Amino acid sequence: MNVFKSLVVVLLILTLNGVSAQSSDNKLIQKGWSELIKDNENAAFKYFWEANEIAKKQNNTKDKAESYLYLGICSFGSSLEKGLQFATKSLNEYHTLEKTDKEKATIGRYKCLQLISTIYSRQKKYDDALRLSKEVIAELENKNDTSGTLGLAYNSVGGIYELKNQDDEAQKYYRLALIEFEKAKNVAYLPTSYCKIGELFKKKKQKEISLTYFKKALALAEKTENRQGQIIALIALGKWYLDFDRNFSVAEHYCNNARIIAIGLSDKLFEIKSIEMLIDIKKSQSNFKEVSQLQSEIITLKDSFYSAEKQQIEKSLEVQFEVSEKNRKLKLISAEKEVTKLTNYLLVSVLGILIVVFSFLYYFLKRINKRDKQLLTAKEELVQLMEEQKMLKEQQFQNDLEHKESQLSAITIQMLEKNELLDEIKTILNKKEPNAENELKKLVSKYTIQDNNWKDFDNYFESVNKNFYTRLKQKYPDISTNDLKICALIKLNLSIKEMASILNISPDSVKTARHRLRKKLQLNTEENLTDFILSV
Template structure:
């Protein structure tokens, strides 16, 4: 029974031979496998986890499934639960490939099932392990399987039936496994199978046959540099010489060689197996002091081994954290680069827009400036024209005034002439000559023509002195028509004598009329009538 358990554990150690990872095109998986072969599980786990993270980011289901599968292989040696978790996750990922990559999905599924079967064996769930391995065999036995999964399933079933003491069935499965491994030249698995056949021959007391199998396993392990297989082959040879020939020296030599190889290995169970072989040897030599010493070493190694298992779990978690942090930082850097790129693009775009805006604004301002200059020039021309027009209007106004003043002067002269005619009439009447009547008719006729002179005078006077009469009447309602005539003549700045001649009255009457006008205008004695009238 103990031999069977040892075989199952040995099978577990060689589970993921070079048929898997070496065939993968994924560089990270290849690196991880290279480290795992060297028994450098921490570095192997790191590469497998990086492959998993990258596949997740790239949404590559196939690579993610493979990475999870290898994480399961890498993890179950230190934590069965962790290995089982990764294996079931890989199984889910392979299921997603059924529609697109059906063959890859099937192969992946059976690899995962065999890995889970191996883990169940270590958990002593033998029935579940047998069920899974049988399913793998049923599906792959009639197919070409270069991965070694079918041979591993045969080996697992052989070990499980051996635990049930069904040596005949177990031997059949071991033979099938050997044929499968030899067929595909799976050198990583052959040493394990040869060791098993050596154990079975040994139990049957077939000494020579068992020795040949052990030697063959050692030779193949040395050729493939499989140190774990070398350890088990050396232990098997040591026990063979101890049990069959009682050759303590040769047996101890094999155990010592095995221990030298086992000490550097990460998995200390190999070293424990070598020490257990030495304990068995020392018991036969009755060297119980050495037995006690070796047993204490086993206890220490087991304690350190369990501590190592815990450390491996912690390391795997640390690796997951470190890889996650690394990926997070890479994502942050990538985002920063994207943000920087986008910022640069926006700045360039903004700069181009600003240049475009300033160019448009420049031409727009140039156009406005040109327009303003044109408007200013037009405005200046307009102002010049307006000034010229104003000047012309003023000139015309001045000409009109001069014309009206000349007409007013003419009317005034006509009025003076009228008075002179009247004086002539008086003289004719006073003479009473025979031609007086004829002369009077001529003078009256002439007077009739000139009687309209006052109306013409008022017209021309009002055109020169707008609303002069109206302003006086509004301010002094009691003023008479004769008073207005006096005011008009004063406005023309005529002398009293000229005024008397126009009005056909004496100068004294003019003075009297001016005196009455002063009263009506309510002027003080010190106020000048002429100045007042001129100011109206």
């Protein structure tokens, strides 16, 4: 019975390994699981721990929950307490995941509950384990579960009922598990289910049916290279031949094969169970010497098993430390890369800004230079136009001046000619009738003293000699109108005779007028009147 109960416990452990029936999409977890099914716990733990560290860094709730779950699966064999801690952490993360992905969170939650149920079974807390597995069943049995969790829960409940010797209930749940596994074609768990069904039929003394299930389990386990399944099936077959046929050689053959396979596993529990089965066989043969040797081997194995558990815990801590150190170094490298990246970004940004600034300055200076050239060209054109305009004005002024001078000259000549004509008339009249002399003289005098000619003269003279009269009057207020006429004629550089003719007076009178003018102008005897007038 002890061997039977031990087989049930081992079957429960196999049930736990099925928690990961549905593969993860995380590459590190996939690698870890590949190592775990090969019984390479250290390598598996390292991958799961690295996946967890990355998930925490990226704040990826799904990967955190999943990595904690697999860390629990990987750890509980060496430390039930550690496995339970990881399972609880995973459960909390799946609770957080419900806000964003309820379906995955639900599946993950029940995987965690099933893991905790299996750990409770190892701790012999069967009632708690049963409660958790039934909770999983109640939630998943009416849903299309593709993760395999429902079948595992059935198996777990069946195993607990079997330990409690409630065979009918155990058979019921084992059959339900078998239906789930066959429906999903889950070959990883079918050998375990076949063995459990076979054990129930064996207890009912249904020899052939139980043997058929054991052989079916072995064939499937060998086909799928499931070493743990092979060991369970071989031990079950050895016990069957021992109990029903008392065929010691066949029973020992199966148990030795199981022991050979178990030696290659890191979990020494399987080798211990195979040796315990051999001890039962040797006891049945009353071969107590070999029984004693085998019991010594079990003691050594158990010592190494518990030592291995301790080493496994230490190794797990070492792996955690190594992964943490690796992550610390990666963080430092990442920080250095970030600094380098930031520096390069700043350099590129500064270079870009400088290029933009220099491009803008070049464009701005080029535009200013172009504008300056255009402005210079416009100024040159303006200066040229102003020069041309100035030349035109000067030309116009010169033309006007020449015209006025010609007009002035014409008036002066006209006045001279008129007065000369009048002088000749006077002369002729002086030779004829004396009676008409006075009338003619009056007539001639009348036409001689006309202001119109002087007005025209003054207008043209002022247009040629701007403000000439004004300047003289301002400087010499006592100067008279006749004095101004003398000054104007002197300005025209006329002779005394010409001035006498224009003024219709004698040359001596002109000389007298010039003499009075000198006094009014306050000129010294050595100063030339003509030069003075020309300089005004």
